[in-house]
Amino acid sequence: MVSMGTTDLNAPAASTEDHTDGAAGHDSANHDSAAQDNATADNATADARRRAALRSRADELLLDLAGAGATLRDDQWTAIEALVVDRRRALVVQRTGWGKSAVYFIAAKLLREAGRGPTVIVSPLLALMRNQVAAAARAGVRAATINSGNITEWDGIHEQIRAGGVDVLLVSPERLNNPDFRDNVLPHLAHDAGLVVVDEAHCVSDWGHDFRPDYRRIRTLVADLGRDTPVLATTATANDRVVADVATQLGVGADADAVREDSTLVLRGGLDRASLRLSVVHVADSRDRAAWLAQNLGSLPGSGIVYALTVSAAEDLAAVLAEQGHAVAAYTGRTDPAERESLEADLLANRVKCLVATSALGMGFDKPDLGFVVHVGAPSSPISYYQQVGRAGRGTERAEVVLLPGPEDEQIWRYFASVSFPDEQTVRAVIAALSDAPTSTPALESRVDLGRSRLEMVLKVLDVDGAVRRVRGGWVATGHEWVYDAERYEGLARERRAEQQAMLDYERTAQCRMRFLRAQLDDPLLAGETGGCGRCDNCTGAVRDAAVDQAAARTARDRLDRPGVDLAARRQWPTGLPRLGMELKGRIDDGPAVGRALGRLTDLGWGTRLRSLLADPDASAPPWLIDGCVEVLKSWRWEVRPDAVAALHSETRPRLVQSVAQGLAAIGRLDLLSSVSRPPDLPPVTAANSAFRVAQIGEDFAVPQAPAPGSTVLLVTDLVETGWMVTMAARAMRGAGARGVLPLALATRS
Incomplete structure (x- = not known):
């Protein structure tokens, strides 16, 4: 095993004497030039050896992380090398299952072994954090997480960080603007961090399918970093527009072309998923769709996830499936955090056939052998759909992906769109209602006509934009000028409508379904390929039977x-x-x-x-x-x-x-x-x-x-x-x- 000790990864390989003999003539000059050439060659050789040693150590860590037989992809090593040796900023856009987490865990370990500070990973979901902490432990990485589910542990974790007992700290984006964390913990992390990772980085962009205002605070963290602190942003679901926006937000560059030594590294790979078998089944009645699923669930391989668009639909589906003898459970935004963890464990251990979930079970849930993903009701975006179906088949040769769209889907999309960012007059009313004295969110509710969830979203956006600030006791106005970006919000609305139409087109297309999804994500490899995936229902002609058994239909209808x-x-x-x-x-x-x-x-x-x-x-x-x-x-x-x-x-x-x-x-x-x-x-x-x-x-x-x-x-x-x-x-x-x-x-x- 290669021991890194506390070696400075950027230190010169060797020192060379200065030749300053004042009487040196032409031969001396030639001698100096030759010496310099030799020194340069020696440095290059030593540098190559250091990089080779690091590569060997990275391979060892991957075995600890992923098990025997695992090997680093070339692009994985390229990213690790850029972060650890060159301390550059990198944006990695690669399909689910490619191994993005291996990049940042191995980079974190190598930097720690070289004496660098802990890695800070901004991670969006509790399920993702739990999986990441477990993965880190396998590689000998001491990981801790600060999130809404472990409030009682925060003080102890802060002490561990100060004592140097944490290699990797995973934080939710919401923590970045908690006053105590922002003012007392974050500055130290920014000063001491060996690496900052932004996972699921498409959340930074409001053009992305899962924009979160809290994510945009990460740019403040990045701006406060030392010049040699590397930054890694990763996502599987970003088209060209989102990639450019994320790069701008995080200051990690947007040029995906030739990579110079001093530029940002951008790695975008192909998004084909060879294990996925995509298909669409058209069943008109919502109750019959539930019956179809109950009738066909047992024939789907292994265990999996069934997605529904709303909480009530998920609970209804779970009830129908359970009454027909299937081991299932509902997993939604209403599910208690402790119960969520238990349900995730049940799915990981195959104690249930499926979880019937909303998007609450989305990014980051990692079960490599997940055998299927079924959607009863279509998401409003092909990009969101690709992200969710990407949970399946990460470690299997074959996984089934089935979409059961319904005519009511568009009504549900319109409802969710109706609670988007409000008009300028309403937003300015929020700013006007604040002063330099802290005002709590409940108190602010009586001053502006916005529901709690929309008000909180507006406050977060205004906080990121600098117009308001969260402090102890509530929110204050900063007095900074704020501009309502009407053009951007109108563009977002157009983009959402275009995505909805694209989802309808996906349901009806006679072309390759995987190629369709890859095109929506601007897959850089797609232009050089011809033909379809050869696996989806349109490519193979193996169309799933939409017929519903009458006994199953009666049972489902009786329940629903x-x-x-x-x-x-x-x-x-x-x-x-x-x-x-x-x-x-x-x-x-x-x-x-x-x-x-x-x-x-x-x-x-x-x-x-x-x-x-x-x-x-x-x-x-x-x-x-x-x-x-x-x-x-x-x-x-x-x-x-x-x-x-x-x-x-x-x-x-x-x-x-x-x-x-x-x-x-x-x-x-x-x-x-x-x-x-x-x-x-x-x-x-x-x-x-x-x-x-x-x-x-x-x-x-x-x-x-x-x-x-x-x-x-x-x-x-x-x-x-x-x-x-x-x-x-x-x-x-x-x-x-x-x-x-x-x-x-x-x-x-x-």
């Missing part, structure tokens, strides 16, 4: 057609209502009980019918809708049965809601009360932020027919999005005499 989901009751008034003229604060004691909805708009079963119903012109309720509501009432385990029913007047669907109330009153022999409504002269409710929404809804509800004192009223509404309209109407009814109010919605957003 069970109506009824809970509607959580609002229990706390939003902060800042007194500022908006409403003296409401603290706990809500006079609101509705926990309610029920027929289904979610994102459900696999009821979602399709409800979306269509609410999109149609207003009309009386069809029989299937009344029947579904009756089933919900039958299964509702209320403490007190309702005595009466009333409609909450809908501005857009008054006939629909009133006819449901009438139908349920007749079937259940309940008193039918007059509709409850807001004053007709009030404007429609458009606010997104909770405090603004409550203020806009107001308290002045008309209750034309007072319920009997002490009675319980079933309150029928069409769509519940935030729950505040139902809350305010229920308060009015309770104020008019009702003891309790039970909301019944035809649909809820999520």
Whole structure:
């Protein structure tokens, strides 16, 4: 084994004496020239030997990391050499499974053995961090991670860093702007770091498929580094535009052409995945798609991942598959972090056939023998799709990749697009609401009409742009001029629409599917190739049967057609209502009980019918809708049965809601009360932020027919999005005499 000790990797190989004899003539000059040539040759030889020794040590470390038989690719060594010996900056864009993590772990170990400081890896997901820490240990690399899942360990890890006991520190991008970490830990890391790695670097770019504002703070970290501190950015999913943007953001250069000794190294490889068998199966009905999956899951190789577009769809699919005997579990943004770790372990150990997941299980989950990836519903971008299917077949000769698109996919894409970066006026309102005194995010919510998640996104972007700053206690305005880049945001919107169209084209293409995806990612090797991959359904003609077994279809429909989901009751008034003229604060004691909805708009079963119903012109309720509501009432385990029913007047669907109330009153022999409504002269409710929404809804509800004192009223509404309209109407009814109010919605957003 080659021992690196604490050798300076850039030290000269040998020293040479100066020849300063004043009487030296022509022969002396020739002698000096020859000596210099010999010294140069000796230095070159010594340098070559050092590099060869490093290469040998790198090969040893790879065996520890990846096991017997593993060998470094030429491009892997090129990147390691550039980082460790030349301390350059590098951008590596290579397919999933190429071995990008091997590059930075081996480089980190070599730099540490040479006496350099710890490597800092900015990593986006907890699943990725856990896998990376385990991989680092195999190579003898002492790794630690700071993230939201190990808060109790932070102080101890900070002490280890200060004591030199950490070789690699993995941090989430969100930590980079935590005030304590940013001000007390980050400067030391930037000063002492031996290497900085930005993993999944496409997140830096808002042109990328998974842009995260926190990632853009990395450029501050990079700017504070010493001149000889190498930087490595890696990703598998970046087209030309994203590569150029990432390079600009991180200052790692964008020239992918000839690499000079003093320039940035850019390595872009081909993106073909020889193990993947891509196919598309068209099944029109969402319930039949679930049945198709239940019918075919057992024939897919090994264990894998089934992706769904929404949390509710993932949970529905998991329930259908489990009821039909498959060992599966749902994995979504609602899954507790500790449970996520357990589920990942189950999949790694093949204790489950699949995890039914949203994009929460995406980048970085590393199971080399993952046998399949199935999408029930298409992502909105071919680039995002390539990233997710890249989880499969990293260490196998064959992996199945199946897409089951649905007509509702485009509606879901449009919804997610609707919560993108807001308009200039709204953003400037955020800046104007701040001062040099810290303001918390909840307090800021009462000053600007943005929901919590969008407000946090705006604050992060403004922080990166220098207009605001996060400090202890909240956010402050910096006073720096800020420019709304309307051209960029409009360009982003156009790019998203183009990506959505490209995804639809992928579903329908008769050409090679792998070639299509590679073209979307500007694969540099594609131009020199002809023909298709020879593996996808279009290349082979081996089209999967879309037929659904009727027994499987009935079972899936029975499960998905069970109506009824809970509607959580609002229990706390939003902060800042007194500022908006409403003296409401603290706990809500006079609101509705926990309610029920027929289904979610994102459900696999009821979602399709409800979306269509609410999109149609207003009309009386069809029989299937009344029947579904009756089933919900039958299964509702209320403490007190309702005595009466009333409609909450809908501005857009008054006939629909009133006819449901009438139908349920007749079937259940309940008193039918007059509709409850807001004053007709009030404007429609458009606010997104909770405090603004409550203020806009107001308290002045008309209750034309007072319920009997002490009675319980079933309150029928069409769509519940935030729950505040139902809350305010229920308060009015309770104020008019009702003891309790039970909301019944035809649909809820999520």
